[in-house]
Amino acid sequence: MPKVLITSLTSCSGCISALICLDIFSQFLEKISLTYSPFIMDETKIKDCDIALIEGCISEETQVSILKKIRHHAKKLYALGTCAAFGGILSLSNQKQADPLSTYVEINGIIPGCPPPSQLLGNSIIHLIEGKEIVLGNRNLCATCPLRDKMDKNYEYQIIEAFLEDLNVNVTENEPTCFLKRGLLCLGPITREGCDLECIKCGVPCEGCMGPVSKEFTSNLINFLSILNLSENLTKNRGLFYRFSKPKLLGDIYND
Numbered sequence: 001m002p003k004v005l006i007t008s009l010t011s012c013s014g015c016i017s018a019l020i021c022l023d024i025f026s027q028f029l030e031k032i033s034l035t036y037s038p039f040i041m042d043e044t045k046i047k048d049c050d051i052a053l054i055e056g057c058i059s060e061e062t063q064v065s066i067l068k069k070i071r072h073h074a075k076k077l078y079a080l081g082t083c084a085a086f087g088g089i090l091s092l093s094n095q096k097q098a099d100p101l102s103t104y105v106e107i108n109g110i111i112p113g114c115p116p117p118s119q120l121l122g123n124s125i126i127h128l129i130e131g132k133e134i135v136l137g138n139r140n141l142c143a144t145c146p147l148r149d150k151m152d153k154n155y156e157y158q159i160i161e162a163f164l165e166d167l168n169v170n171v172t173e174n175e176p177t178c179f180l181k182r183g184l185l186c187l188g189p190i191t192r193e194g195c196d197l198e199c200i201k202c203g204v205p206c207e208g209c210m211g212p213v214s215k216e217f218t219s220n221l222i223n224f225l226s227i228l229n230l231s232e233n234l235t236k237n238r239g240l241f242y243r244f245s246k247p248k249l250l251g252d253i254y255n256d
């Protein structure tokens, strides 16, 4: 029975909530020995474990020593969610640092998403307790998007007029078609597949929470925005790439 640690750093607790809400969470608990999880048990000592699942980014120096202690005790350590994997939403702050776990310790994998989609999360924890690695898709979000047929795959003659923050149109009003074609920035082309496409289904463009499909996210984003003639807005909208461009030492997580 694998020993498992589940904990949070700076987070909204959404990833651990998503984990606890999984249909299979009770079965997961039956198949593991939980050694430390402040959300659901009183144990205060970090002990040896086979798998550590950590939600949230590093935003304070004191968290670095906690993370290193967990790394010392864990055979495998996984970043649970976009904050832990890439820095995430706190990267929009001018006041706080928001570093992904991989800035400070070697990690064995990521379960991306804000929060991770239930199917990916469920499959991932099953794989982990079976001693297998997490499997992530390696295509972009557009490959699975229902609006893909109406996408201009060359991005030619696109005039993107609205960044997400300027969105003041009712995006569900018109006939569904690719957001880019409608002049709305959608990060689907440079985002990893694997979410349940809830944003797209609700009429909201992708903000990239599954993270980059390749480790060259910053250059991909800059190229992508250049194609759309949006480069001059990069400084103003730097949060777009800060949220997902910070991982280091990700090793084999990306294949390219």
Ligand code: SF4
Residues within 6 Å of the ligand: 010, 011, 012, 013, 014, 015, 016, 055, 056, 080, 081, 082, 083, 084, 088, 089, 113, 114, 115, 116
């Ligand atoms: S990845 Fe999203 S859901 Fe998870 S802790 Fe960060 S903000 Fe919350």
Ligand code: SF4
Residues within 6 Å of the ligand: 141, 142, 145, 146, 147, 148, 151, 177, 178, 179, 180, 186, 187, 188, 189, 200, 205, 206
């Ligand atoms: S750019 Fe966005 S809306 Fe268009 S196909 Fe890709 S994910 Fe779908």
Ligand code: SF4
Residues within 6 Å of the ligand: 114, 141, 191, 195, 196, 197, 198, 199, 200, 205, 206, 207, 208, 209, 210, 211
């Ligand atoms: S559509 Fe984009 S922002 Fe929305 S859940 Fe999927 S990856 Fe995340």
